Amino acid sequence: xxxxxxxTMYDLTSVLEFxxxxxxxxxxxxxxxxxxxxxxxxxxxxxxxxxxxxxDGAVVVTTGDGAGSVVEEFRSLVPDLDDSxxxxxxxxxxxxxDEDAIGNAHxxxxxxxxxxxxxxxxxxxxxxxxxxxxxxxxRLALVSLSTMLTYTDKKTVFKFCHxxxxxxxxxxxxxxxxxxxxxxxxQTLQVIKQAFDGMIDVRDAEGGGREARVLGLAGEPTDWQDx
Amino acid sequence: xxxxxLPVVLIVEDEPDVAETYKLWLQQEYExxxxxxxxxxxxQLDADVDVVLLDRMMPGLSGDEVLERIRERNLGCRVAMxxxxxxxxxxxxxxxxxxxxxxxxxxxxxxxxxNLLDRSEYDSLLQEYYALVEKQATLEATKSSAExxxxxxxxxxxxxxxxxxxxxxxxxxxxxxDSDFIATLRGLSDDEDN
Numbered sequence: 001x002x003x004x005x006x007x008t009m010y011d012l013t014s015v016l017e018f019x020x021x022x023x024x025x026x027x028x029x030x031x032x033x034x035x036x037x038x039x040x041x042x043x044x045x046x047x048x049x050x051x052x053x054x055x056d057g058a059v060v061v062t063t064g065d066g067a068g069s070v071v072e073e074f075r076s077l078v079p080d081l082d083d084s085x086x087x088x089x090x091x092x093x094x095x096x097x098d099e100d101a102i103g104n105a106h107x108x109x110x111x112x113x114x115x116x117x118x119x120x121x122x123x124x125x126x127x128x129x130x131x132x133x134x135x136x137x138x139r140l141a142l143v144s145l146s147t148m149l150t151y152t153d154k155k156t157v158f159k160f161c162h163x164x165x166x167x168x169x170x171x172x173x174x175x176x177x178x179x180x181x182x183x184x185x186x187q188t189l190q191v192i193k194q195a196f197d198g199m200i201d202v203r204d205a206e207g208g209g210r211e212a213r214v215l216g217l218a219g220e221p222t223d224w225q226d227x
Numbered sequence: 228x229x230x231x232x233l234p235v236v237l238i239v240e241d242e243p244d245v246a247e248t249y250k251l252w253l254q255q256e257y258e259x260x261x262x263x264x265x266x267x268x269x270x271q272l273d274a275d276v277d278v279v280l281l282d283r284m285m286p287g288l289s290g291d292e293v294l295e296r297i298r299e300r301n302l303g304c305r306v307a308m309x310x311x312x313x314x315x316x317x318x319x320x321x322x323x324x325x326x327x328x329x330x331x332x333x334x335x336x337x338x339x340x341x342n343l344l345d346r347s348e349y350d351s352l353l354q355e356y357y358a359l360v361e362k363q364a365t366l367e368a369t370k371s372s373a374e375x376x377x378x379x380x381x382x383x384x385x386x387x388x389x390x391x392x393x394x395x396x397x398x399x400x401x402x403x404x405d406s407d408f409i410a411t412l413r414g415l416s417d418d419e420d421n
Contacts, residue, residue: 122414190364
């Protein structure tokens with residue numbers, strides 16, 4: 001990968017306390033994997049919200065939540081949010097959103113989670129909007145790859161992730177992508193993992209609560225740890 | 228590739244002077260074919276053609292129509308639209324891989340053609356990379372970690388996956404700008420339709 005030295009590392013430890021997440025290189029793409037209802041999407045949003053508080057831009061590619069509710073969500077996560085630091089690519093194919101609901105956020109609607117060109121154009125416009133709003137760094141979340149995989153095959157999703165990672169690399173962004181580990185066969189999961197620099201595994205802990213581990217970003221896989 | 232082994236560029240341009248100029252600039256490095264209008268362009272087009280330079284405004288078939296027929300024929304060639312006005316991203320949505328705004332300088336033309344060839348290389352590397360990753364994943368999904376540790380085939384695959392990953396990073400020149408990014412994604416959807 002191209003090195004983007006002028007930029008500083010991303011520190012995700014205030015969201016997840018792992019040493020392996022203290023210096024995430026710009027351009028890194030991370031897969032967040034876990035069973036249904038294990039808080040993957042929440043974790044992805046928290047990583048973006050943390051960035052917004054630090055002055056990073058945020059781009060959300062959503063296949064489930066509408067643009068309006070994503071903006072609302074971030075307004076509540078980051079009370080002094082400046083909407084212009086947020087881009088949303090709404091892939092539900094449900095057309096326009098209430099203008100008031102999205103404020104100054106950079107919102108783009110795409111016809112379906114399988115419309116890769118449309119998603120690409122949306123991301124491009126969001127990155128441009130954030131750049132013009134003065135953001136040099138940022139974080140992108142794609143929620144979720146599992147929905148994309150119901151619209152298009154694993155080969156196409158793999159390539160999409162690879163191409164998007166390169167784009168994020170040249171923008172100096174980091175990306176987090178969620179996948180429901182229970183919704184796909186082992187081979188599909190192994191293929192998709194290969195498109196990423198690292199992975200955060202999330203699961204329900206035996207005694208209640210949740211735990212996570214980090215693989216591939218720095219050194220050996222970490223142990224499971226409560227989150 | 229054709230007889231000469233040079234990449235083939237097809238110029239579809241109704242103004243002879245302009246077409247000749249492009250040819251002059253390109254003929255050292257590429258095999259150049261010329262067509263004066265859309266119909267002629269479609270006749271000259273075959274699997275050997277790597278890049279098409281397509282004037283948007285021509286008498287007869289328009290550039291947009293020619294593009295549509297090129298895509299229908301499922302040829303792997305890249306198409307750059309030559310236009311008098313600076314277009315928006317929308318042009319990429321229509322299926323062009325790149326655009327050039329007139330007047331075009333020699334340097335710019337070379338850059339665009341080279342870039343489109345790079346992108347073709349990136350696509351085929353990505354395809355090859357995927358095939359390796361899929362094989363590797365199949366082994367991982369069907370064998371125990373003890374079996375994998377013993378397997379020379381798995382060891383070799385893992386090495387090749389790492390090498391390909393580096394090769395792909397080196398070829399990333401093709402995805403630096405927005406039009407490359409979007410056109411590459413569009414290519415993925417096209418592949419899937421085939």
